[in-house]
Amino acid sequence: MSIRVKFFASLRERVGHSERELASDVASTVDEVWTQSTEGMEMPANLLIAINMDYVERGAAVTDGDEVAFFPPVTGG
């Protein structure tokens, strides 16, 4: 299996893709997923992160089959 990575809004534009598929053995934390899927781009200070559509903190563990999403502060309403 693998880890699915998603990017939204301004972050999607900066990273240059909306979705990535990572082999599950290359990353076991959110930070590693970020590094692997952004070619080492620096993590923005206000980054929001979700695993399987629930908010998590940086450093959260990632397991095979997870969907990890990175996005900027939300601006709905």
Add this chain to the structure above:
Amino acid sequence: MPVEIRKQAFQPWQVLQEYEAGQHAQVGGQYGATAVFVGTMRDFNEGDGVSAMTLEHYPEMTERYLERIVEEAEQRWNLLDALIVHRVGEILPADAIVLVAVWSAHRADAFDASRYLMEELKSRAPFWKKERLEGGGERWVEHNTPDPGAVDLSKDHQS
């Protein structure tokens, strides 16, 4: 207590009227207070004219968080019903962006819960706005401004 994402423009008062006549009718007679908030697109922001907006969202996560904040409001206040409708896609000035309605026996619960729903939606539901400026060009709205009068959740609410 439904939550709904709409890709097409909607008339909030018509949606409300249809909702009250439909599934909501079962609580008719029980509520004494209805609080309604409608968020509408402005044609200006931060000193610039804005001609249109694109609202992006994270499908499924959005619905999950809207349902979650409604559940949280139900636990904190005595609510008979609640409704959230939120637009995505291309939006024009004067279009409704969001409709939040809360029905309860008394006004305090309706006012507080509707404000809670709006503030939590603005800080947690994964939506993002990109503005198209009148002078040309586009820009992402970087963050929502916190509401200084928002319900303080650190205090236990007495209903």
